[in-house]
Amino acid sequence: MAGEAGNIKVHIDNVKKTYQGKHGEVVALNGVNLDIKDNEFVTVVGPSGCGKSTLLNIIAGLLEPTSGEVICNGHKVEGTGQDRGVVFQQYALFPWLTVQKNVEFGLNMKGIKGEEAESIAMKYIKMVDLEKFRNHYPKELSGGMKQRVAIARAYAANPEVLLMDEPFGALDAQTRTQLQQELLDTWEKEMKTCFFITHDVDEALILGERVVIMSARPGRIKDIVVNDIPYPRNQETKMSPRFLELKNQIWAQVYQEYLEIKK
């Protein structure tokens, strides 16, 4: 199913997006070009409002670009598709479904039902360590557990590209670290192309093979930093000189953008 390594999975071609706001037109993205390779883990950082979510929603097919296009798997993106999964910051679990039924939702949409759906769902529920909670409703879970369910749900639908919009943004530092580790483990096990938005430069560097830095007004790609720190990475990686070097390099650019916005 997944193409050969090095193949282009997602091709973002000169994407522009303008919103019709109350105070006139907002250019959220302008001239965004990016190629994401098959099985690559790309992280995206940038100041608030620079258009990260907008870009993710366009790749997901939830938003249409004003001009330009996104090619995924060689096909132009028009609407959502089961080759692309999304994990939202607000978890977006269906509160009326149990953990297991939430994870089965995407499978049901593909026509996979009953025992088959259950066994696939259970595999991913085990992966995120929530077996004991399979029959619980989302309201009975902590924030970290909810996000685990959301990740399991996205994985169970077996997309080739996983789009994540600050999935750990609302979590405390420890839970976040733990989920980062789990996400990396899973990514290494079930190769998928990942597009991961974050505010946190550390998070971007622990996870990504490349870190895309975006600039604001209009949102465009300012720089792409290749993160050559080998996997497996863990918390100790954050102490390594190379990590600190890259972190400074990225942080300087992001900080410049913050200043730019303040002006």
Add this chain to the structure above:
Amino acid sequence: MAEKKKEGKLSEKAKSRIWLLLSFLAAVALWTFLSVLPQTARSFPNIFVTLGQIPVVIERGILWKDLSSSLISVGAGYALGFVIALPTAILMAWYRPVRNIIEPWIQFIRNIPPLAYVPLIVIAAGVGRRPQIIVITIATFLIMCITMYQGIINIDETLIKAARVLGAKDKDIFLRVLAPASLPFILTAVRLGASVALTTLIAAESTGAFAGLGMRIRSFNNNFETAPMLLYIIIIGVIGITIEKIIKLMERKLTGWQEKREI
């Protein structure tokens, strides 16, 4: 540990029972006090005199007639109100023009006491069962429609997005996201509607009804028969609280997954 928790819960339940009993006894005490106070003694015959009216109104052959007449009007008007409110609320939530036209009407009529427009309905629909049902239909429609509509437009949009990226088509979104997500609001509307149906009873039966709890209260009033009047008032209250309890039970069964209870 678990057992202790259970025990705590049980005593909590027992406690609330005791409070309920106390509240009831206090009400009876207050009632008795009012029945001996010279200023209020005439309007508040004591509990024995009032309950002593039960066999009397049965003997006179009016209790069952009034009860069934009122329940038929309330039941029919309320059911009709619901059947019209649900699709209207959905259309209002779905189509902006429908919303923009209808919502101001509802807000306008909602604040007019039904008793004020009863004469118009009698002129249009004549006397008898029909105007009673119409009055209750209008009143219950207004409250149910606005409650359902508010609920449906406030459904979390990310849930719809989440379903879409998992492959849900319009039909799935409607049946598997919008329907369950609006169920709590529909049940709230049903509960509020029931209460409005009963509180509109007097107005509905002032349309020249031949029987009914509301009509009878007015006729007792004309003959200064305060004891059966008080009895009838209490009967309406008992019906109201019974319906409310049944609907609450339904809510707990159907929407126990909800994060919090409102209204």
